[in-house]
Amino acid sequence: MTSAADQPTPPIRTDVLIVGAGPVGLFAAFEAGVLGLTCEIVDGLDKVGGQCIELYPDKPIYDIPAIPSCTARELVERLMAQCKPFNVPIHLEQRVESVEQRADGRWTVRTERGLAFDVAAILLAAGNGAFVPQKLALAEAVPLESRHVHYSVPRLADFADKHVVVAGGGDSALDWVLALRKVARHVTLVHRRNGFSAADSSVELMRRAVEAGEMDFVIGAIAGLTVEDDALKAITLRGLDGETQLEAEHLVALYGLVADLGPIAQWGLSIHGGRIDVDTSNYESSRPGIFAAGDIANYPNKQKLILSGFHEASLALRKAYSYAYPEKKRMHVHSSYDAKLAEKLGAVG
Ligand SMILES: Cc1cc2nc3c(=O)[nH]c(=O)nc-3n(C[C@H](O)[C@H](O)[C@H](O)COP(=O)(O)OP(=O)(O)OC[C@H]3O[C@@H](n4cnc5c(N)ncnc54)[C@H](O)[C@@H]3O)c2cc1C
Missing domain, CATH: 3.50.50.60 (FAD/NAD(P)-binding domain)
Structure with a gap:
């Protein structure tokens, strides 16, 4: 994990930028790795875990599939362990500010503290927005x-x-x-x-x-x-x-902290009630190439639950793949049948 760097640096090139290191952003990093996408995560906070760590670290959670009970902190630790084999860089204390689409279709995303990313797609897993002091x-x-x-x-x-x-x-x-x-x-x-x-x-x-x-x-x-x-x-x-x-x-x-959608609200996305409208077939926003998953996503009957965000991120990244590798057709393979992947994931634990 890196912490705030105030130096302007050349843009970091990767397939997908994940905005938000809450539970959905962390799972998205794992899922991106499984799909063969490179990614980096940014979060405005100084630690990973989003609401789980900021609002209720010691509260038990009972509705994560196959985990009958764990605290919010334990869930975040497990998500970190799950994405560890992919060595995803996590940039903390970096609130995302601006986005710009280039002529080649890729995006330049900048943070308020001078980091820049050159990406094929963006996954907003930004919850209710960046936490700012009340x-x-x-x-x-x-x-x-x-x-x-x-x-x-x-x-x-x-x-x-x-x-x-x-x-x-x-x-x-x-x-x-x-x-x-x-x-x-x-x-x-x-x-x-x-x-x-x-x-x-x-x-x-x-x-x-x-x-x-x-x-x-x-x-x-x-x-x-x-x-x-x-x-x-x-x-x-x-x-x-x-x-x-x-x-x-x-x-x-x-x-305490309050969540504020902040600059993302100025990105020209269709937004209702402070959340980003998405197409539920792929969780893409009104700007093709920008996706939203987790609490920030808006669609009929949306449930603000961690497990909904996992599903949303997974479908979003499948579509993001087509932006990163337009020439390739991604075949659906269960992770356990992919020998290289199985070897990599065998390192978990
Ligand atoms: C008290 C409480 C109890 C809950 N209990 C449960 C439960 O038992 N089960 C359950 O399924 N759900 C529960 N939830 C809901 C659950 O916490 C959310 O659904 C979940 O945290 C959403 O995850 P997320 O990753 O989408 O967003 P978040 O957890 O909100 O994480 C978003 C992250 O994005 C970052 N971010 C936002 N904007 C920016 C920006 N511009 N630049 C950089 N970073 C940014 C934020 O700093 C944050 O870290 C509970 C919620 C609360 C408040």
């Missing part, structure tokens, strides 16, 4: 973004000796507040209730840190920001007893 609904927060208002913590050292307020009640908020209390001058956790959706052990650590005077915890909602000389000075909190002011130089709001 932001504060306060106009005065916008000009302070990245300087005084943050939606992630890129470098702890940037908060050394500062007054920091962390807002949120999930794992990220608890993990970061515990880390920040060691470097900041003062750190306060703000959450709208005295209950958390974070790991019990982190909540326990936070409560002990409050008791020890290492940090504060305040119940309330952020109602406004006081800005002076283009810098954050204080936060207005609305709580049960009305409004109070909290001194702050930095606000780290960790309200």
